[in-house]
Amino acid sequence: MANIRDVAQRASVSVATVSRTLQHPDRVAAKSREKVMNAIAELGYKPNLMAVKFRSGKTQNLVVLVPAVSNVFFARVISGMQEAAAEHGYAILLANTTGNEDIEQQYAKMVSTSQADGLIQLRANNPLDKSLSNEFGLLPMVNACEVMQDTAFPVVTLDNRAAANAMTTHLLELGHRHIAMIKGPQSSPLTLERLAGYRDALHQAGLSVDESLLFPGDFTLSSGFDAAQHILSCSPRPTAVFCENDETAMGAMHAFKVNGLRVPDDISVAGFDDIAFAQYCDPPLTTISQPAEEFGRTAVTLLLDVLAGRIRKAPRVIMPFELIARASTGPAPQ
Amino acid sequence: MANIRDVAQRASVSVATVSRTLQHPDRVAAKSREKVMNAIAELGYKPNLMAVKFRSGKTQNLVVLVPAVSNVFFARVISGMQEAAAEHGYAILLANTTGNEDIEQQYAKMVSTSQADGLIQLRANNPLDKSLSNEFGLLPMVNACEVMQDTAFPVVTLDNRAAANAMTTHLLELGHRHIAMIKGPQSSPLTLERLAGYRDALHQAGLSVDESLLFPGDFTLSSGFDAAQHILSCSPRPTAVFCENDETAMGAMHAFKVNGLRVPDDISVAGFDDIAFAQYCDPPLTTISQPAEEFGRTAVTLLLDVLAGRIRKAPRVIMPFELIARASTGPAPQ
DNA sequence: CGAATAAATGTTAACGGTTACATCAAAATA
DNA sequence: TATTTTGATGTAACCGTTAACATTTATTCG
CATH class of the missing domain: 3.40.50.2300 (Response regulator)
Structure with a gap:
């Protein structure tokens, strides 16, 4: 794969100019910009986003722990998350935990090992929560749908x-x-x-x-x-x-x-x-x-707020519910 | 976050020794190993896996494009994938594409931008497939469940x-x-x-x-x-x-x-x-x-084979089906 | 005991970007 | 014309880890 140095060489400019062309096109002269763009096209250059993320320390990934993706309700929540995340340039790493704590831990660790920026949990899980606090405070996490009573994490739930x-x-x-x-x-x-x-x-x-x-x-x-x-x-x-x-x-x-x-x-x-x-x-x-979709969207929004430091105290968002009376309930038989 | 140099300093050894303690414990003396492990524990050191992945060029991520995660059949396929992937130390990045080609492209690009090693597509999608070939050949991709007739990609499907x-x-x-x-x-x-x-x-x-x-x-x-x-x-x-x-x-x-x-x-x-x-x-x-679960498992296995270069010619795996006769079908009325 | 060999450890250059800072040329001002 | 300002570009350090290679230390053997 062509890297930024190859592009620089081909365009007869420095790597900085190539990087600037991509990041701040306005800070580079039109004719250099053109040379760079041509070189990029000719070489089929694609920036290695792994390198970018490593350098920046931001992964743009969010881990979501789901007890069961096959649960139709959760599937809808996930859809909402995916949408909201995509709008902000984040990707969702989905973990189908099946209630298995090893899997939960494995994926939760993605945050502490810098593979993801934050975590959303769709299930209250005390043991996991305990292990997620460190000396710097709590991990960037949001607890959605099923939440713990007394938690320091932001929460989006139903009454x-x-x-x-x-x-x-x-x-x-x-x-x-x-x-x-x-x-x-x-x-x-x-x-x-x-x-x-x-x-x-x-x-x-x-x-x-x-x-x-x-x-x-x-x-x-x-x-x-x-x-x-x-x-x-x-x-x-x-x-x-x-x-x-x-x-x-x-x-x-x-x-x-x-x-x-x-x-x-x-x-x-x-x-x-x-x-x-x-x-x-x-x-x-x-x-x-x-x-359901709104649950997902809200959870992501909340997590992004946490990551951006826009949140001081952990909020509890209560979503509305509605009783839908259909035909499966009727008057009690005599 | 403590890094490997902090650990090395604390344990009074070199970074190489720390790295070796983690990667090849047998190549380091017992007493150094102990010093290192202590330092790791004291500092709460966790290797930055983003750096590891960047260095190694292997992300251990697989992207899965799903038309709709809320489709119950797909949910089961995903479960199977997650299992098989986890067994091999891979994580699944799930994309709920909702048939949206922009989302498909966005996630598919994760492979060419080094954010993922391979791709699994649960839906046949010709335009996408076309754009996934480059001068080095085809991207590491497997097409599962719904597959194209004449494709160069490995396929796992049903008759x-x-x-x-x-x-x-x-x-x-x-x-x-x-x-x-x-x-x-x-x-x-x-x-x-x-x-x-x-x-x-x-x-x-x-x-x-x-x-x-x-x-x-x-x-x-x-x-x-x-x-x-x-x-x-x-x-x-x-x-x-x-x-x-x-x-x-x-x-x-x-x-x-x-x-x-x-x-x-x-x-x-x-x-x-x-x-x-x-x-x-x-x-x-x-x-x-x-x-369904077996579909997922097989797709992952196939993709890992591709990534490991264990596959010469794209295989077509045909999974078995079974007709389950229940009560919704009966003799034709007269 | 010294040489040869093996084992353990250290030094350092990558990996591919970004960006602070240095440099240089051109335009503006005195 | 000399001097300052501005804009464009280049140089190189850095992110955290790994591993090739160099070096040191321990062990074995003649």
């Missing part, structure tokens, strides 16, 4: 508690009194928040929480399917199920139908996220809509 | 024509004679291949192709929904629809149900890809299963 409360209240208003819940991954703060919202709503309605109606799940279709099987054997059988995401809800809905129940006549099902499939399943899913 | 033939034959065997098809994006070779397979099957059965039964689509749920509306107004109405991917099929199925048709009693629907949702929708979708 999951309020959203879960709204959905549970929706079910209560439809007359449901036995509302099961299929939770998200154990350790996740997001799960706890949504669970808290569910409890809040029941308490506000003067009802107590039946702990036996809380079922474990992990955001996958199959975990929703499995949890639903357990729900079917409850007695009395719940008349509604609130799932912590849409995949789980669709898995559960399928299990109910396989077992001969009608949704929502026999049992109502509600989800969370409003993925594209939610409005195309049968029946269309009542769910909470989140501005 | 889409045979798979579409198999699915169409399946529908023919169920007695269907009016089989509509919802196609993929216009320009895509994959669309043409699957269409060819559909034609083959009809011809083999001694039937002619009714061009009015071919409907445009773009792999999204909504395009399937829209196409289905048109299918409903055909007369006679087709008794089966073969969709070029599962999202399209699910969108179409939803449209049929909204319009009071029963699947498969009134109309059969078949998809392609076997995404997770396919077995959890109602009715579960008959589709073609592709080893």
Whole structure:
């Protein structure tokens, strides 16, 4: 590959003039500029950006840790990030962590090893966060979607508690009194928040929480399917199920139908996220809509603010949610 | 940030010894090694990998161009890539191109500007391919999933024509004679291949192709929904629809149900890809299963072979497919 | 014990850009 | 014309690491 010295030689100028032609064209005479441009074209010269980044200490890369790129909601968030990053000349290095801490660490290290300028985490992860602080303070990181309660990092999130409360209240208003819940991954703060919202709503309605109606799940279709099987054997059988995401809800809905129940006549099902499939399943899913792409855009913007030193105190950006009532929820059966 | 010279000074050795301690520990005396390791720990030294990569000319990065990360099939392919790449110490730089050629070019340039070692394209794209050849030959690139017919690049693909033939034959065997098809994006070779397979099957059965039964689509749920509306107004109405991917099929199925048709009693629907949702929708979708993760793994392996110069002639790896018959297809109504 | 050999360590030049500073020529001013 | 100012260009140091080569130190053997 031709380098800047080859170009300089061919154009009979110094390397500085070549560099200036590319960086500050106005600081070089028109005829030198032309000679340089010709030489560049003739040699097919492309600056080695690795060298530029090394020299400048800025990589223009952002690492994004995603628990599962196959999660449709995350996929939308990533799209938003990619857009916002591209607008500012940054590239996204995507890490599909699958919850694996080794992978998380491997990619998180890209920041401390100067391969990336900053980090966005789509999942609250305490151990990782701890190891990311050093004597100079915290690494440039933003925590999005699923966030930690007390973190020094900027955060962009949803009021999951309020959203879960709204959905549970929706079910209560439809007359449901036995509302099961299929939770998200154990350790996740997001799960706890949504669970808290569910409890809040029941308490506000003067009802107590039946702990036996809380079922474990992990955001996958199959975990929703499995949890639903357990729900079917409850007695009395719940008349509604609130799932912590849409995949789980669709898995559960399928299990109910396989077992001969009608949704929502026999049992109502509600989800969370409003993925594209939610409005195309049968029946269309009542769910909470989140501005996924906007989440991504905001997270990137926030991180760039951090990198530019434009932020003094870590902000918490709360994105709006909307309850989308579709056909999967209906009045409680008599 | 502490650099290698700081460590050398602190350990009272030369930079070479520090470097050797990290690269070839066996070539340095045990007691020096210990001094160095202590100094590294005390200073919290982390090698600047940007410098390493610049020096070595190897970035250990692979760029992957994906039309849409939100496509569930692609998400699985990406997972496979990430795994295989990580095993070999490579990172994936993911580009969500959304079919935008500027974005494709931007990311593809990362190879020629030494920011990445190689490129994987999940979509056949002739214009891009053309610009990727230079006087030294072709860029290190692998074309996966959707591939060009006559390309000099290694390719990992499916026999889409045979798979579409198999699915169409399946529908023919169920007695269907009016089989509509919802196609993929216009320009895509994959669309043409699957269409060819559909034609083959009809011809083999001694039937002619009714061009009015071919409907445009773009792999999204909504395009399937829209196409289905048109299918409903055909007369006679087709008794089966073969969709070029599962999202399209699910969108179409939803449209049929909204319009009071029963699947498969009134109309059969078949998809392609076997995404997770396919077995959890109602009715579960008959589709073609592709080893998505294996696609990703293979593409990465192939690219690493290219980079290592282990490949003489561009191979075409054909992955196996399987027809998964579920409940969305049934005998043709009388 | 001294020479030959092996092992450990040090010195330094790359890698490909950017940019502060030096230099030089031309234009402007006295 | 001599002097200053301005603009264009060149020289070389620097970013952090690696590794070829030089040098020193330890070990083996005659």
